[in-house]
Amino acid sequence: MNQSLPSTAEELFDECPRFRILTLGKAGVGKTALIKNVFKVEKLLCSDKEPGKCNIRDEIHSSENTRFVLHDCQGFEPGETDKFNKVKGFIQQRAQEPEIKDQLHAIWLCIQIPNAGDRLIEPGAVEFLKLPFGDVPVIVVFTHYDKIYKETLDKLGSSKLGTLEENQRTILVEQETEKYFRAEYADLLKQLGHSPKTLGWIKVSTRDDYQHTLNDLVQTTYKLIPNGAAESIRVALATAQRVDVDLKVVNTTRVGTSMKGYWHGLASSIPFTKKLIRECLDLIHKDIVKIWNFSDPGMILEDGDLKFMTLGLVQNLANPGTTNPDSGYLLAEGINFSRKLGDWYSGVYTNTPSTLRRLMGYIVDVTIVLEQLFWDKAAQPQKSTVSADDVEKVFGLYADSKEFVEQVHGEIQSYVDSMNLIDTSHPDSTHEEVERLIRAHRRNLTGAKKPAESPHVG
């Protein structure tokens, strides 16, 4: 009997289902706001305790995003030895956990940027940073960045900024504030006496116009995960966070192409031999949707029409020269497509150029559509949950930009035409072409602003 297909995402999530973070910092510095904004949740739960009464050992979580777990601690003043030892003990205990899922994956030490003239980094924070953290990334997070941004704006005043365009003003203010933080961080490192490999810093604000600072925090954390760390930790962070679209795209391809990834065999067909096309596509579809981790309690993305609409969209890859119907037609037909596709969809996988083109097209198309959905949802934070209408809209944006789809599919056609499917003695590099296609054709059709493009003058 056939063994069932492996799900690479599921294997990674078995090893590390949740990205485990410790936030540390005085009450009011913005830890809770930070977590809610990075993971896009409204409510945090801490077993049966009242919010704010949690112990560092308690697991704080949210039903709106199950891919992260938080430990929260209010930090300590110099001389609060008991509190200090408790934090130290907790970090040590977690470092000794044998299983990756129980270890800490990142520490965010949050420090609120004080009013001008005050000292930024207190002795308590310096003491903390001298602890041995092993391989756990530790990020010093300077919070309430919007305030110093505005202060700097005022300080520079109209004499320096008046004649500049808005984006040039932004750059100038950024440069000024950056100098301040760099100096503070350099001073901190001096006090520590060394510069740990896994230490980083970042300035953030959870206010609307500063969403790009949350991207920076996620990217900084991601990059500080050591090279030798398990792949599943990186994938857990990329999945859990809901601010950085690049990490979603990179990790969609990363899961498919990781050591055990089945994309390696897309052309040489090894993992798919004797499987039904339907099974192969279900697996690909589920894996991609899981990494994007939209707020989708109704499982609209996994179980809804997206799969069949995308199948409809890749039909012209089966019969070169044919054109695709409009998205309205694909949508109206929905599930009927599986019947119309008949033999191919419900049949056994065969190693043919036509099948390879359709599988490649499926991965690329669905990833591009999900990126549109990301932008669409980012532009309407008050409606964070995915609806069937959202999917219809973003699918339509892609499917109906016909020249764009033709370009993508044309490149797939050329790639498959130029390869020799019979020759499986060479390693199959189709996954590289899939990655290239996604990278080359990503674009934002929704018109929603990228966080990094937002002016942060408020």
Ligand SMILES: Nc1nc2c(ncn2[C@@H]2O[C@H](COP(=O)(O)OP(=O)(O)O)[C@@H](O)[C@H]2O)c(=O)[nH]1
């Ligand atoms: N100006 C500004 N206020 C913030 C920011 N982040 C949080 N706050 C405010 O600071 C207060 C404390 O935030 P909270 O997240 O509860 O802090 P926590 O005690 O560290 O968890 C709240 O009134 C937030 O609205 C920020 O980036 N900028």
Ligand SMILES: [Mg+2]
């Ligand atoms: Mg809090």
